[in-house]
Amino acid sequence: MAAHRCGLSLVCILIFSSLAHPSSCDTLEKANDNTAEKRSISEVNTDGSVAGEALNERQWQSTDAEVDRSDSTTHSEALTPAAARDEFQEELVIRPLHSGDIYASFQFRTLWDTDFLQEGQKVSHYRLFPKSLGQVLSKFSVRELHISFTQGFWRTMQWGQPFIPSPPGAELWVWFHDTVSDVDGNWKELTNVLSGIFCASLNFIDLTNTVQPSASFKPLGLGNATDHRFLRYATLPREIVCTENLTPWKKLLPCGSKAGLAVLMKSEKLFHSSFHSQAVHIRPICQDEQCSSKAWELRQTLNVVFDLHTSGQGKKEWSLFKMFSRTLTEACPLASSSKVYVDITDNPEGELFELSPATPLLGQAVVLGDRRTYSVYDLSRAETFGQLRSFNLLLRWKGDSGDMLRPLLHAERYVAGFGLQTGEIHTVIYNNHPYRAFPVLLMDSVPWYLQLYIHTLTVTSKSRDNKPSYIHYQPAKDRHRPHLLEMLIQLPPHSMTEVTVQFERALLKWTEYTPDPNHDLTSIVPVKEESSYFVRVYTEPLLVNLPTPDFSMPYNVICLTCTVVAVGYGSFYNLLTRTFQVDEPSPPLSKRLANLIRRMRGVPLLT
């Protein structure tokens, strides 16, 4: 907690100091990257002698290139044929959380040294990179693809910042190549294909929930094209993530779930947790330092938080077996590096928890402006597995689980008001830094059936008006596109900033209601970004109750009765108010004459 608060001042210092030590080591890239945030772990032997080389460049590309080089030379020479320079790395980071819960983050990284987007280059041979995804990339001219499936909400107040933030439900954002002419068409097809690949309802992504943020999502890989016409972003907060999404995700791994860290992924344990998030990130990176050619990087991440209370049964003890009901026996044979890290930053003297087996290796990294220390277990070494040929990490809590954190930056969101006509969306952003102000980019996508009154938009911090320095607002079109609101706000130090906007609930057509209309319909996920070292914070989705007709038998009865009453009352009223008179028109002259003659003849009269 303290580390979080003073984290920012540490960032710069750390970067410079590590640059000043040109020593050799292998570098680890973790997924927490939004351009600037990065983490590298330098391994240090416990005897104190620095081995290895700390590389901590500011640019992604060069870091990756370094990883490529060092790894391929050290570990995976035997496995990687020289022709196709594919590579696969796997790692598991375990962080005991402040609340007593435990956070396990898997990352599988596949590199593919090819650039099939260039003219005339047809790729038909796939080795480690999954073919299904490769074909999708080339067919739809995707430059970058980020997709995440999350079940649960990350509790920043208890757990701190996650490595990779993701909103509840499904999130997909894609940068297309600037050669694509029909972006919307490609996007539509792509979502349908991805929905098949991941067994998810991504096909529900259409124009009504897709936005093109102008500033909130920058490409993370190579290339600096920022024309947001080629960006598409969509979330599906109602998407429920379960085993059927995990299985296809596991199939993308080179070793499947047969060997390596992936054997730990038993779905009955992964879904017996407080938080579950799986993601796929694809982006182009540099092949080497000169950046003469491109390579593709596929990162598959899976984050789980296990709950102390529900699975602890009173014992404050964690082990790989207890978390995953499996132990590790080998690394994935295709992997160039396979490691398990345990975050021991808060536990330098072993007063909080006890780790067994102990490891001689320590690693350090800067994560989100925070210097973290890790115990490293290298699965490619036989001694990690010990005599039992199985690696079961055991973590025993000693200390008490603490109270709530005060993260540097967190946000919450709710709907104010009652009744079914109007309401007000409140987004509250807390900056707990004692003296630093942060610029924050707030992005908000609201479905069209909430009609925002944008003139009621207010931003207040410390009970004063806080004027955003940049506002991009795109109003919704009914049944066609959602509202998009992006704002750059300066958060004063140690403050609470409240963004409010009023809305009116639209009346839907009766076919537009979901099958469970009384389950409040709407969900909105805003994204928030802090631009100094890019922490992305997602707030909770909102459920908004829309005016719903009663879709039941009484409803039909009421409709029918009203019709009958209307018809019945109409005629009744008509009869009551009208006066009836017998009106006998005089017959025409010819008829009268005819009747006169008939009467004389004694025959019946004409009528």
Added chain:
Amino acid sequence: MGLLSDPNRRKALTGLLTRLNTPICIVCYLAGIVWFMGLAFEPFTLRTYMSENAMGSTMVEERFSSGERALSLAKEFDAHKRKAGGMPVEWLVKAMQSRGLEVFTQSFSRKLPFPDENKERYMVRGTNVYGILRAPRAPRTEALVITAPCSPGNTNNQAVALLLALAQYFRNQIYWAKDIIFLVNEHDLIGTQAWLEGYHHTNITGMEYSPLQGRAGSIQAALSLELSSDVITSLDLVLEGLNGQLPNLDLANLFYAFCQKLGVLCTIQGKLQRNDWDTAEGYTHAAQTMMLMVLKQACGRSWGDHGLFLRYHIEAASVRGINSFRHYKTDATTIGRLLEGMVRKLNNLLERLHQSYFFYLLPSLSRFVSIGYYMPAFGLLAVILLLRVSFPGLCHCFSVSLQPSSPGVLTVLTPVVISHLTGVALYLLPVHLQEMAVEHFPVSETEAVVLTAIAIYTAGLALPHNTQRLLSGEGTEQGWKVLKLTALLYLAVLLGCTALINFSLGFILAVTLVPITASITPHMPKALYAVVMVLLSPAFTILYCVFIYQELIEAPVSVSEGWMLFLSVISQGILDHALYGSLVYPLLALFIYPCWLMFWNILFWN
């Protein structure tokens, strides 16, 4: 239709209606009363049944077992409450935190418009403590609320303790799909009101509160728990909420189903169910239960903490433990299991509770009267007003008087405006003049408010003598007819709207107001009818209700006690309006009373 399209028959029909107008009205009135009383007769009512599928078929298994621990917690809580001399906020925060909840507090303060003598409070300051159990893998969009008021003295310790024990048990379960909020509120309804307003970020009653830090999405249902003894004989379900709103009937069905399953005695209005519907006692019992519900609903106040949730479209009920000297006892573990079962079922909900009835009366927990059955009783009374509109002469003069040149408009307008001004005075003055009243008379603030209200009410009776003639001269024969026509239509609309929202209030007002208003003319013996009218005026209706209510809860009172109760009911009504936004007092003061004054004007027309 043939009957009406034939001019001769039509004439005959209108003739019949005109000739037999009075007998038909009397028959309608009696039929309305009989219909209403018949509602409590079991063969005429429906059995309750669970409509919501998500709660019906899947019976859950209850495993809560720490009732004993809850009781020892209750003692601990009691000790801390005594030490703190109020709500032990710190202890509660620690207790909730150690059970793995996210804990937040909210402080609030409220200055009452005048001192509340029943609860002895004026400046209210307090703190709400609530803990949120975050459901695993849920996106914080839905929540359930369990609340227990922290009451002064010895009461309700067991409720708070059981709440904590449930929190501990619930925290260890994996199956939650909705966040669960455990709320301990201080100063009963005021605390709940502050918390709800804070949660929804509204301010409708001028409460001062600190903003809430933690939220859990939209609240789907709430249960309020009141327990003051270690063992109980029965559990009472309280449904009546603010302005006579009721929660969805499925919530009552759920409670009943679990009481049956666990063998807990359950009551409603404090009355057990009887099986002998075919005997006179059985019927009387059911009728009493239903009458109690009608009286409670009509008074429009919230009869438990749950009542305030209903405004926010949150289905809520209070469960109250009753310990009498019967032999049969239920322990805390069983109550815990019952609540566990209910919460788990509510957790299964996929949509808001909406399948079952929102408008109903309960003659017992297993029987209900739906809106389709009880509305005719009111309809029979309301139709009298419409029949009287077509009384010979009334309709005819209406068209004549509506010409702007005729004096009719002015003669009608004057009493209407004056009556309503009196109503406005009755609504505004009691609270605003209390300081002046206290200065000049040796009374307390509360007494001042109530007595001012009664004084204004009585003063309104003198209006026809003084103002009427002053402004518009001698009343004409046509004048009173137009006024009566207007007043009858006005009353019909008023009662109709009231009955739609709060049937009980509408029905009780109709029972007392309809007979006298239907028959009033200026040609009647003034003294006799004046007495009858006063005896059937809204204020006396309240007085009768007080006596009937006391009779029904088997605590009869003497006349003087009844009078004191009547005074406190009036002050509570005004307080409820100011504190929680109850609408009964403004309805009576601004609409019903002026309407009644218009009829009073007719009696003293010339």
